[in-house]
Each structure stands twice: as structure tokens, then as C-alpha cells.
Amino acid sequence: DVKVTQSSRYLVKRTGEKVFLECVQDMDHENMFWYRQDPGLGLRLIYFSYDVKMKEKGDIPEGYSVSREKKERFSLILESASTNQTSMYLCASSLNPSGGYGYTFGSGTRLTVV
Amino acid sequence: AQSVAQPEDQVNVAEGNPLTVKCTYSVSGNPYLFWYVQYPNRGLQFLLKYITGDNLVKGSYGFEAEFNKSQTSFHLKKPSALVSDSALYFCAVRDGGSSNTGKLIFGQGTTLQVKP
Numbered sequence: 486d487v488k489v490t491q492s493s494r495y496l497v498k499r500t501g502e503k504v505f506l507e508c509v510q511d512m513d514h515e516n517m518f519w520y521r522q523d524p525g526l527g528l529r530l531i532y533f534s535y536d537v538k539m540k541e542k543g544d545i546p547e548g549y550s551v552s553r554e555k556k557e558r559f560s561l562i563l564e565s566a567s568t569n570q571t572s573m574y575l576c577a578s579s580l581n582p583s584g585g586y587g588y589t590f591g592s593g594t595r596l597t598v599v
Numbered sequence: 600a601q602s603v604a605q606p607e608d609q610v611n612v613a614e615g616n617p618l619t620v621k622c623t624y625s626v627s628g629n630p631y632l633f634w635y636v637q638y639p640n641r642g643l644q645f646l647l648k649y650i651t652g653d654n655l656v657k658g659s660y661g662f663e664a665e666f667n668k669s670q671t672s673f674h675l676k677k678p679s680a681l682v683s684d685s686a687l688y689f690c691a692v693r694d695g696g697s698s699n700t701g702k703l704i705f706g707q708g709t710t711l712q713v714k715p
Contacts, residue, residue, distance in 0.1 A: 489642075491642075494640075518702070520705075525608075525707070526707070527689070527705050527706060527707040527708050528689065528705040528708075530702065533702060575642055575643065577643075587633045587635075587645055587648055587691075587703070588635075588643070588645075588703060589645070590635075590642035590643040590644070591642050592641055592642045593640070593641065593642045595640065
């Protein structure tokens with residue numbers, strides 16, 4: 486069964502900490518994505534990557550960075566966590582889009598910044 | 600600009616009754632359309648998609664969706680709702696302007712509540 490694995494289901498961090506959210510997929514997918522999900526706002530794209538060492542900003546990249554050193558791993562970094570970054574974070578991956586493929590999602594990481 | 604709208608924040612239906620969750624979209628070219636479901640504190644699960652072909656698409660758990668090009672809609676339907684269908688549903692459309700990323704644009708989500 487294909488999988489996208491997010492390293493933590495729940496995290497609690499302090500304001501100002503540097504936070505790493507890890508995502509690993511075992512499907513050899515080219516594309517990987519990080520979203521945050523907030524009530525009433527749906528899913529908002531933070532960053533995405535369509536190849537190793539490639540990254541592009543999504544709709545809300547401020548306060549975040551990403552790293553993709555290997556094809557299977559896409560990390561989201563909160564440089565200095567703030568309370569307004571408390572949210573559910575979802576990682577997803579997909580194949581080359583020309584075939585009309587959708588996403589496979591991880592289970593999510595619920596981050597609380599105190 | 601591409602967009603997706605789910606006009607209802609919540610849909611309430613009695614168990615055994617048919618259900619519809621609405622979705623309309625706007626894209627520049629031909630749309631690739633998707634429905635996902637999310638159970639509490641979980642990631643999103645794929646339900647079904649429309650790429651081309653028959654306008655009525657069948658998916659997981661007895662769900663289906665009808666693509667209507669003239670109304671730019673892709674409503675999710677099920678003939679007989681179950682209490683276990685209660686969840687958050689997202690419609691998504693492929694961003695036709697992204698040539699090599701397949702970035703999906705998601706609606707705001709609709710909470711489906713099925714009462715016994």
C-alpha cells in the first residue's frame with residue numbers, strides 16, 4: 486500500500502523555536518506539497534516541489550521554508566515558530582500531472598505553538 | 600484565475616436519504632476535478648476524479664459525481680447516506696496554468712452530517 490508518512494501526529498512547540506516537520510513518501514512521486522488547514526479557510530498551499538532540490542512558493546510561504554534533498558523526503562521548516570502558525574499541516578505527493586493524477590496525503594501533523 | 604467554490608459550509612441529511620455536496624469551479628482550460636474526504640484528525644482520502652469521458656463518475660464508498668460543463672459544476676452524490684459518511688469533504692481542481700506541477704486548488708470544504 487502506497488504511503489505518505491508524516492513523522493509526528495501531534496507537536497507542541499514554544500514561540501521562537503525552529504520547528505521541522507518531516508514528510509516521506511514511498512511511491513517515487515516527483516511532486517510534493519505542504520498545506521496548512523485551518524477551520525473556515527480550507528487548505529492553503531505553503532510550498533511545493535516538483536523535483537529534488539527544487540521548490541516553489543505557494544500562497545502563504547511567509548515564515549516557512551522547505552528542503553528537498555532526496556526525492557522521497559520533503560521537510561517543512563518553521564524558522565521561528567509563532568502562535569499564528571498553530572494549525573494542522575498536511576503533506577501530499579503526486580506523480581507527473583500530465584496524467585491527471587491527484588494527490589496522496591499524509592495523516593497530518595497538528596502543531597500547537599505556545 | 601482558477602478557483603473552486605463549495606457554497607455550503609454544512610449539509611445535513613437523514614440516514615437513508617440521498618445526499619448532494621455541491622462544487623463549482625473556474626479554470627482556463629479543461630478541468631481535472633477531484634473529491635476528497637477527511638475524517639477527524641486525519642489526512643485527506645481520495646474519493647473520485649473526473650479527467651475525461653463519461654460525465655458520471657463513480658468512486659469509493661458508493662459515492663459518485665456528475666460533471667456538468669455548461670454549469671461548471673462537479674457535485675458529489677450518494678443515493679443513500681450512512682451515518683459513517685459524516686466527514687469533511689473537499690472538492691479540488693487541477694490548476695491548468697501549472698505546466699509541470701499538477702497543483703490542485705481546493706475548495707473550503709463542506710461538513711456532511713448524517714443523522715440516524
